[in-house]
């Protein structure tokens with residue numbers, strides 16, 4: 001990994017990298033250049049947010065990291081593996097929609113990745129129970145998705161991503177469709193999980209407020225094709241909580257990130 005370019009905000013050499021993208025571009029078959037050149041280095045255990053205008057390539061970057069597609073040029077490295085990760089290997093993916101199977105129970109929904117990996121039933125059961133307990137749903141293992149609120153469905157989706165014990169959690173606007181109170185709760189629960197489990201998290205969001213609240217670094221992207229516009233470290237006392245959300249430091253960071261984001265919207269309507 002020594003040849004990897006370290007993006008600003010990361011202390012070179014201090015810690016191992018979980019993910020690095022170097023000179024990465026992505027042009028789809030229809031000719032749309034979605035990304036790049038794009039450089040990103042994420043340390044193991046770091047929580048970063050990708051923030052940028054609609055269509056700037058945030059999901060594309062996550063998909064390349066997950067191995068769900070190849071870059072058109074450049075290098076994607078995940079941990080020490082050459083090339084992107086194999087789907088499901090060491091990576092958990094949480095989408096904006098919970099994408100649960102409506103015909104079966106919460107337990108079976110969370111068990112799916114273990115089933116695909118042919119994990120024996122008894123071991124799978126223990127791991128599913130543990131994952132559901134970690135997201136506060138121990139009492140709902142036999143419920144069906146239709147019996148759950150939007151926030152609970154998202155918790156199931158998170159448990160399904162955690163059940164394989166991935167090193168890296170990729171989250172693509174997971175809380176965008178939730179009401180604000182539920183979103184705040186899930187933000188706090190996600191931070192508690194991250195502190196407890198020590199995973200690397202790459203979190204895509206459209207919300208300046210959410211990115212500042214959650215992350216150690218906010219990576220602001222330009223309009224398409226997405227490049228790095230700014231890489232802002234959020235230095236604050238841990239653990240974060242309501243005190244941080246209402247602090248002047250939080251407001252200052254939100255202003256700083258908004259200012260960094262503004263050029264990415266030049267020429268685009270903000271409405």
Ligand SMILES: Nc1ncnc2c1ncn2[C@@H]1O[C@H](COP(=O)(O)OP(=O)(O)OP(=O)(O)O)[C@@H](O)[C@H]1O
Nearest residue numbers: 028029030032034053054055056057058059060061
């Ligand atoms: N499979 C595909 N084939 C062709 N074009 C695609 C494909 N996937 C994405 N694109 C295009 O690539 C660009 C980047 O898309 P992407 O979904 O990565 O952006 P995004 O920043 O995640 O957007 P949003 O914030 O709206 O979710 C867009 O112009 C999109 O239309």
